[in-house]
Amino acid sequence: MPKKGILERLSEGVVFGDGGYLLELEKRGYVQAGPFTPEVSISRPQALAELHREFMLAGAEVLQTLTYYASEAKLQTVGLGGKMEEINRAAVRIAREVAAEKTDGDGVLVAGNISNTWEYDPDDPSSADRVRKLFDDQLALQMEEGIDFIIGETYSWLGEALIAAECGKKAGLPVMITMAPDNNPNSLEGYSQAECARRLEAAGVDIVGLNCLRDPEHTLPLMEEVRAAVSCYVACQPVGYHSHDDRPNFVSTPNFPLALDPLQLPRAPFAEYAVRARDMGINYIGSCCGAVAIHTREMARALGKLPVEERQWRAADGKVRSGYELQHTDRGAEILAGAGQAPER
Ligand SMILES: [Zn+2]
Structure with missing residues (x-):
């Protein structure tokens, strides 16, 4: 029987996402801090598979392919030009292999992934075409390997997010697009997150919302605005690092990238976050950088998503x-x- 798709699952209730990959894999010694490019899918495939597995065992219902920063342009900056195809294909294969291990219930979906490219420039009209090609190239490979829906994430420019939306829609799968709210939470063009959500919904995006940069506490008030602005499904994937009130973006703190450990949040706030998000009407609840399996597990418990009964011991x-x-x-x-x-x- 074919797996239930993302939109059918969302129509039935909250869909529960996974956590962050690159920063955790950096902590484990497989990714270089600074560039944070995702070549681990070809250099250490088992490490990536294991992290996917940890999220899945913790209750995640979706695994995102580790193709963040896997555009040709970004990979070229770290001497990995020409590896784009191999990295994207391997990442999808690994996520699919792990997802296939879960054979009970509705199974686990694999979301293809594209992200901010650092190539978008609103003052350079040719940049839109360059970005479009980067997304199209990644998505063609991910589609060939077999993904269930598409996530475009961590956009600071609404313009770039809209290109991701266009490329995702063209690929023909359900599309989720999330913006990354910086210290000033507006997009770099100056649009509020509510306005970004409205424009993404108008562009045909199925799921809109926010991911990365801020912790749950500093993301949820913005999510409330997003929820009120649109009638489509909304998604929230905050980071597992503590946000300072005056500088909520963890990347903007002096702790980034080598001293994040003391900022990592304990598990309990993630359980609270999951419940608040559900009660706020957020449909897709996940997490991002710094959130690891125990955060996911605690959220799953709070949402009643963990089917495993605790055994008598x-x-x-x-x-x-x-x-x-x-x-x-x-x-x-x-x-x-x-x-x-x-x-x-
Ligand atoms: Zn993140």
């Missing part, structure tokens, strides 16, 4: 056999009291 004889039981159960409290220690409760 306490022994029938009632004996304490873990620090958790010693510190957090009545039997543990008895033992500690006998040893003259008050348990931490």
Whole structure:
């Protein structure tokens, strides 16, 4: 039976996305900080497969291909000119292979991915054609390898996002386009995110919204404006790094790119975020840079998306056999009291 498509799933309820790839793979030693290009799909395919798998096991219903920054122009800047085809094809194959491991329920969708190119320049009319070709080239390869829908993400220029929308629609699959809200949350042309969402919806985009740069707390108020501005589906994919009130874009802090670890958010705020997003009427709830499997798992739990029942693990004889039981159960409290220690409760 063919898998249910993204639009059918969205019509039935919240669709739950995955997390961030490049920064986590940098942390694991497979990606170079700074350029953050995605050649890991050909240099360390197993590392990428494993990260996809972690998100899927944590409950993600969509895996995004790691083709962020996989345009020919961006790859050329780091000496990877000519590798565009190989990187894009490998990334889709890897995501598909992992998605195929989930055979129960509705299965997991694979979203093709295009992103900001750094080639768009509103003062140079020829740049639109260059950007269009970069997107078309990536999407042709991703379509050949087999994707279920298209995500265009992390746009600062609405103009570039609209080109991504056009290329995605032309490819003939459902399209999601998300803008990246900087410290000044407007697009670089000066449009509010509500206005960007309206224009993307008018261009035929199926799912509009925001991703990257800000944490959930600094993204949700903007999502509220986006939700009110459009009647199509909306998506939210914030980062897993703490945003400062005066400088919410984590890339603009001195911690970026080599000292992000202390900014990484704990898991609990992501559970709260998922519930707030659902209650706000957000249809596609995921996350971006800095959000790893435990954030995804905590969100899935909060949304009732994790089908795995927690198994019984306490022994029938009632004996304490873990620090958790010693510190957090009545039997543990008895033992500690006998040893003259008050348990931490
Ligand atoms: Zn991101």
